[in-house]
Amino acid sequence: MKHTLVALVENQPGVLQRVANLFSRRGFNIESLTVGHTETDKISRMTIVVDGATTQVEQVIKQLYKLIDVIRVSDVSEDRTVDRELALIKIHCASASNRLEISNLADVFRGRVVDVATDAVIVEVTGTDDKIDSILGMLRPYGIKEMVRTGMISMVRGAQITARGSEARMLEAAG
Amino acid sequence: MQRLTGAQILCESLIKEGVDTIFGMPGGAIIPLYDTLFQYPFRHILCRHEQGASHMADGYARITGNVGVCLGTSGPGATNLVTGIATAMMDSVPMVAITGQVPTYMIGKDAFQETDTTGITMPITKHNYLVMDVKDLARVIKEAFHIARTGRPGPVLIDIPKDVTTNTAIYEYPTKVNLPGFKPKMQGHSKQIRQAARMIEQAKKPLIIAGHGIILSGAYSELRAFAEKTQVPVLTTLLGISGFPETHPLYLGWPGMHGMYYANMAISHTDCLIAVGMRMDDRVTGRLNAFAPHAQIIHIDIDPAELGKNVRTAVPIVGDAKNVLEALLEEVKPGHHPEWMQTLSQWRIEHPSLALPEKAETMSSPWIVRELYHATEGKAVLVTDVGQAQMWAAQHYFFERPNTHITSGGLGPMGYALPAAIGVQLGKPEEEVWCVTGDGGFQMTLEELSVLAEEKLPVKIALFNNSYLGMVRQWQQLFYDRRYSGVKMWNPDFVKLGEAYSIPTIRVSQVDGVRAAFEWARAIEGPAMIEFVVDAEENVFPMVPPGASLQETIESADDVAPKMQQVAVAAGSDKGGV
Numbered sequence: 001m002k003h004t005l006v007a008l009v010e011n012q013p014g015v016l017q018r019v020a021n022l023f024s025r026r027g028f029n030i031e032s033l034t035v036g037h038t039e040t041d042k043i044s045r046m047t048i049v050v051d052g053a054t055t056q057v058e059q060v061i062k063q064l065y066k067l068i069d070v071i072r073v074s075d076v077s078e079d080r081t082v083d084r085e086l087a088l089i090k091i092h093c094a095s096a097s098n099r100l101e102i103s104n105l106a107d108v109f110r111g112r113v114v115d116v117a118t119d120a121v122i123v124e125v126t127g128t129d130d131k132i133d134s135i136l137g138m139l140r141p142y143g144i145k146e147m148v149r150t151g152m153i154s155m156v157r158g159a160q161i162t163a164r165g166s167e168a169r170m171l172e173a174a175g
Numbered sequence: 176m177q178r179l180t181g182a183q184i185l186c187e188s189l190i191k192e193g194v195d196t197i198f199g200m201p202g203g204a205i206i207p208l209y210d211t212l213f214q215y216p217f218r219h220i221l222c223r224h225e226q227g228a229s230h231m232a233d234g235y236a237r238i239t240g241n242v243g244v245c246l247g248t249s250g251p252g253a254t255n256l257v258t259g260i261a262t263a264m265m266d267s268v269p270m271v272a273i274t275g276q277v278p279t280y281m282i283g284k285d286a287f288q289e290t291d292t293t294g295i296t297m298p299i300t301k302h303n304y305l306v307m308d309v310k311d312l313a314r315v316i317k318e319a320f321h322i323a324r325t326g327r328p329g330p331v332l333i334d335i336p337k338d339v340t341t342n343t344a345i346y347e348y349p350t351k352v353n354l355p356g357f358k359p360k361m362q363g364h365s366k367q368i369r370q371a372a373r374m375i376e377q378a379k380k381p382l383i384i385a386g387h388g389i390i391l392s393g394a395y396s397e398l399r400a401f402a403e404k405t406q407v408p409v410l411t412t413l414l415g416i417s418g419f420p421e422t423h424p425l426y427l428g429w430p431g432m433h434g435m436y437y438a439n440m441a442i443s444h445t446d447c448l449i450a451v452g453m454r455m456d457d458r459v460t461g462r463l464n465a466f467a468p469h470a471q472i473i474h475i476d477i478d479p480a481e482l483g484k485n486v487r488t489a490v491p492i493v494g495d496a497k498n499v500l501e502a503l504l505e506e507v508k509p510g511h512h513p514e515w516m517q518t519l520s521q522w523r524i525e526h527p528s529l530a531l532p533e534k535a536e537t538m539s540s541p542w543i544v545r546e547l548y549h550a551t552e553g554k555a556v557l558v559t560d561v562g563q564a565q566m567w568a569a570q571h572y573f574f575e576r577p578n579t580h581i582t583s584g585g586l587g588p589m590g591y592a593l594p595a596a597i598g599v600q601l602g603k604p605e606e607e608v609w610c611v612t613g614d615g616g617f618q619m620t621l622e623e624l625s626v627l628a629e630e631k632l633p634v635k636i637a638l639f640n641n642s643y644l645g646m647v648r649q650w651q652q653l654f655y656d657r658r659y660s661g662v663k664m665w666n667p668d669f670v671k672l673g674e675a676y677s678i679p680t681i682r683v684s685q686v687d688g689v690r691a692a693f694e695w696a697r698a699i700e701g702p703a704m705i706e707f708v709v710d711a712e713e714n715v716f717p718m719v720p721p722g723a724s725l726q727e728t729i730e731s732a733d734d735v736a737p738k739m740q741q742v743a744v745a746a747g748s749d750k751g752g753v
């Protein structure tokens with residue numbers, strides 16, 4: 001099973017290196033990792049997706065906690081969350097009819113064409129990774145020239161704050 | 176509030192942290208710092224190689240419980256510190272390593288003696304800092320010492336560019352740290368403590384295994400009281416040795432690769448294993464899927480990540496060993512387990528493991544260690560290197576007093592003992608300190624003999640010369656059909672070597688000379704060295720062959736062939752490492 005971990009970290013130089021180092025050194029496999037700013041100054045948020053089948057998720061969380069710059073870690077896999085990823089897809093497209101088809105396809109996925117040239121278009125789409133996989137499947141026959149995905153970000157639905165306090169997490173880890 | 180240079184801020188802050196001794200060597204990037212250091216009342220010990228400084232700080236920290244401080248210049252100074260920092264990381268030793276760095280405006284330009292020191296040491300420090308602004312320096316030092324000594328101890332490195340040491344800032348040492356991501360949990364959870372107590376009360380064959388955490392937490396009397404109240408026998412790990420008095424009737428030795436047969440059997444038969452302040456290292460557990468197969472495991476550790484990392488745990492308790500044992504002691508009812516004790520003493524009689532003749536016929540290393548034990552009445556502090564001599568010292572010296580066995584377990588770098596012994600002696604000048612080392616390991620850091628002579632430290636060196644990298648030779652003999660590849664050593668004349676350093680040195684090649692040699696060394700006020708020319712091909716037993724389970728402990732070379740066949744079937748061919 002895929003696990004989505006949300007980590008709040010101090011926005012210090014080297015913090016990404018520390019996290020990346022930890023994963024490679026302990027043999028944990030990362031499926032995706034994103035970092036960005038948060039509502040609080042000096043705190044960044046990482047969303048890390050790991051495969052529970054190849055990596056002991058509880059160890060990942062405990063090891064992340066040992067990094068001094070990591071403030072909170074939360075496994076939100078069991079929570080009701082909004083999950084989003086952004087993809088930019090450049091497609092080979094020389095004819096007007098193809099352009100129209102691609103634009104319609106993008107509409108179906110609530111994406112949009114953000115750049116048009118004589119022989120290529122760029123489609124932007126956001127959604128869960130499933131949704132992005134699907135649109136990629138549909139666009140592939142046209143010839144994908146280039147593609148980039150941001151990796152997933154997650155937020156727990158409702159009033160609950162996504163990354164719970166470290167105290168609660170430690171107690172849980174202890175049994 | 177005054178304006179001070181970075182170097183002055185560093186010195187003022189070190190004094191605030193209670194630092195009195197610093198181990199290091201100067202160089203270009205830290206000349207300004209050394210210039211300032213000169214004007215402060217620190218005892219500076221000039222190592223002859225920065226690896227030496229790092230192990231000295233380590234020995235100093237282990238014996239005093241305070242943070243050890245070492246210092247090196249940028250580039251090669253920093254890389255030479257790496258082995259000692261990694262040693263401290265593996266064995267949870269509180270240390271602050273300070274390195275010089277090229278000036279901030281030259282960082283990233285491949286400047287002379289520039290290395291990415293924080294990058295190199297990231298995986299071998301608990302935390303590290305590159306200080307780019309002198310205004311941050313006081314806060315960073317405060318945090319570094321706090322992190323190094325709080326919770327599970329470990330090394331913290333501070334990398335300081337040259338211009339940061341000369342720039343000035345208003346100096347005010349912070350009184351508090353603000354580290355939201357670092358809040359170690361000290362008290363055990365009461366529900367888990369109750370659960371553990373009930374489990375212990377119901378157990379028929381309970382067993383304690385106490386690790387280095389007992390020593391780090393200073394939980395000696397709590398451990399003893401707890402064992403006595405519950406009448407549960409006690410094992411220690413190699414690093415737990417001297418956390419519990421070895422002549423206590425409940426003491427059962429130490430388990431693992433070179434542990435006692437009965438200790439390994441006890442783990443293999445216990446129904447309730449109480450592990451305190453130990454991290455289930457593979458040298459202790461043997462093959463994991465056969466470790467403590469009948470036991471429910473109660474695991475107490477200050478680091479939550481150790482619980483469930485290697486072995487399944489029935490009751491995990493996060494907390495400081497002293498606090499948790501105190502709480503458990505209060506909660507648990509007195510116990511006694513006559514049948515289990517009977518079984519254990521039967522194993523001890525049938526498989527004594529540590530039995531030695533009254534008098535050896537040849538220069539047998541274990542016997543020489545036992546003589547050292549008699550000569551010092553078990554009261555010395557032993558600082559041991561890595562290899563066969565290390566194992567024999569741990570086996571055949573019986574440690575009575577808390578924290579008198581100092582060794583590197585997790586990293587096991589040859590060359591640890593001499594510099595660490597220097598740190599130990601400086602930390603506890605009144606103690607009788609013995610450095611127990613092999614001929615191989617000794618040659619890795621023997622340059623620190625200069626420090627011994629210069630500082631007139633009364634460290635005594637017992638050098639076990641078998642002209643082999645003995646521990647590796649043993650593996651080659653037992654598991655590689657005696658193909659002795661790269662283990663035979665030509666050695667210098669160690670007596671002349673000692674004399675060259677003005678250290679009284681004698682050579683002992685006959686059993687009859689052993690006792691007298693110890694008396695000779697003990698009577699000398701300053702340092703002294705004894706070279707024991709020992710039996711070249713003696714082996715350390717018992718031994719759990721690599722890849723084997725604790726049940727498969729072998730007790731002599733004749734045991735190897737039949738046992739190894741079973742092991743090969745059970746474990747494939749992975750032989751692990753020395």
Ligand SMILES: Cc1cc2nc3c(=O)[nH]c(=O)nc-3n(C[C@H](O)[C@H](O)[C@H](O)COP(=O)(O)OP(=O)(O)OC[C@H]3O[C@@H](n4cnc5c(N)ncnc54)[C@H](O)[C@@H]3O)c2cc1C
Nearest residue numbers: 386387388392413431432433452453454477496584585587
């Ligand atoms: C050649 C060689 C052979 C070896 N053979 C053996 C062998 O046969 N048997 C053996 O036992 N070892 C052996 N070792 C040593 C082994 O490799 C490990 O270093 C050792 O077993 C680790 O012991 P430990 O877990 O007690 O200590 P450490 O590795 O220092 O771990 C300490 C543990 O205590 C915890 N802790 C720290 N502070 C506290 C506190 N205040 N309260 C509670 N917990 C705390 C830490 O989080 C950590 O989990 C050998 C080493 C060498 C070099």
Ligand SMILES: Cc1ncc(C[n+]2csc(CCOP(=O)(O)OP(=O)(O)O)c2C)c(N)n1
Nearest residue numbers: 562563564588589613614615616644645646
């Ligand atoms: C720096 C380093 N290199 C290599 C090893 C591997 N190793 C472990 S024990 C040993 C032999 C040690 O020989 P010596 O110091 O003579 O001690 P003996 O085993 O002979 O008592 C070696 C090479 C090590 N532990 N550390």
Ligand SMILES: [Mg+2]
Nearest residue numbers: 613614643645
């Ligand atoms: Mg040797």
